[in-house]
Amino acid sequence: MPLVKMTELFPKKSDCTYAIGAFNVSDMEMAWGAIQAAEELNAPLILQIAEGRLRYSPLDLLGPVMIAAAKKCKMPTAVHLDHGGTIEAIKLALELGFTSVMFDGSKYPLDENIRKTREVVELAHSKGAAVEAEIGRVGGAEGDYKAVDIAVTSVDEAVRFAKESGIDAMAVAIGTAHGNYKETPKLRIDRLKEIFDATDTPLVLHGGTGLTEDDFKNCYHNGIKKINIATASYDSSANKIKEIAKSKSDAKYFDFSDAIVQGTMENVKKHMKIFGVENKVK
Numbered sequence: 001m002p003l004v005k006m007t008e009l010f011p012k013k014s015d016c017t018y019a020i021g022a023f024n025v026s027d028m029e030m031a032w033g034a035i036q037a038a039e040e041l042n043a044p045l046i047l048q049i050a051e052g053r054l055r056y057s058p059l060d061l062l063g064p065v066m067i068a069a070a071k072k073c074k075m076p077t078a079v080h081l082d083h084g085g086t087i088e089a090i091k092l093a094l095e096l097g098f099t100s101v102m103f104d105g106s107k108y109p110l111d112e113n114i115r116k117t118r119e120v121v122e123l124a125h126s127k128g129a130a131v132e133a134e135i136g137r138v139g140g141a142e143g144d145y146k147a148v149d150i151a152v153t154s155v156d157e158a159v160r161f162a163k164e165s166g167i168d169a170m171a172v173a174i175g176t177a178h179g180n181y182k183e184t185p186k187l188r189i190d191r192l193k194e195i196f197d198a199t200d201t202p203l204v205l206h207g208g209t210g211l212t213e214d215d216f217k218n219c220y221h222n223g224i225k226k227i228n229i230a231t232a233s234y235d236s237s238a239n240k241i242k243e244i245a246k247s248k249s250d251a252k253y254f255d256f257s258d259a260i261v262q263g264t265m266e267n268v269k270k271h272m273k274i275f276g277v278e279n280k281v282k
Helices: 028-041 059-072 087-096 110-126 155-165 189-198 213-221 231-247 253-275
Strands: 020-024 045-050 077-084 100-103 130-135 169-172 203-205 224-229
Touching (some): 028 059, 028 231, 045 059, 059 077, 155 169, 169 189, 169 203, 189 203, 189 213, 213 253, 231 253
Parallel strands (some): 020 045, 045 077, 130 169, 203 224
């Protein structure tokens, strides 16, 4: 199918019955596993790669693979740059044909975050791509980035940020963190509701790995339209590789390659079902 913008996949603001899953991949096998899951469940898909992972998966090599994989998928699929921190990576993603990019300027003061984000919006929109950006600070670390503390998003700042930056989707901090949780997260669903009521910009949840099924449902029932999953897929694939290595002493390269596909597919299917996105392709 043709590539689509991620915003074309989002449910309407009034529909809080499901959220779109956005799944990070780092190689062809992970992309193929995610596509198989989407096709099996008749579900829309967002494939993404975080800039913090590009040391392992260079964008100029993996990007074309993601684009080709998305075009091969029978389900509507968007290709997204997650946590873009440099204009160089964002420009390359757009040149490669990514249908959306995220600029993460959450480390900057609000005025600077708005200014830098607006520059990315102008660039991406000129290429026909959508933009996600972050206000507040999701905790933990994405890839090679340094871990940060959580800073819950302010309602007033979220309203101003959405209005003045011109973004198409807004990642908000409500108590989640990237990576595996060291303690049970305390989600600020009250703050999520306030932000959802105050703005029309689709809201995004980062730091999904480790949340419970009830946590996820509570989030999209109260306004989240896109949910990111990365670590859970990496862990699932790694566990499959370990199983093969333990049970099959004569395992070959392609046994491990298949394990990555299988591990990713199982994790993506699991989360797609939780997110309520199964059979959402008409």
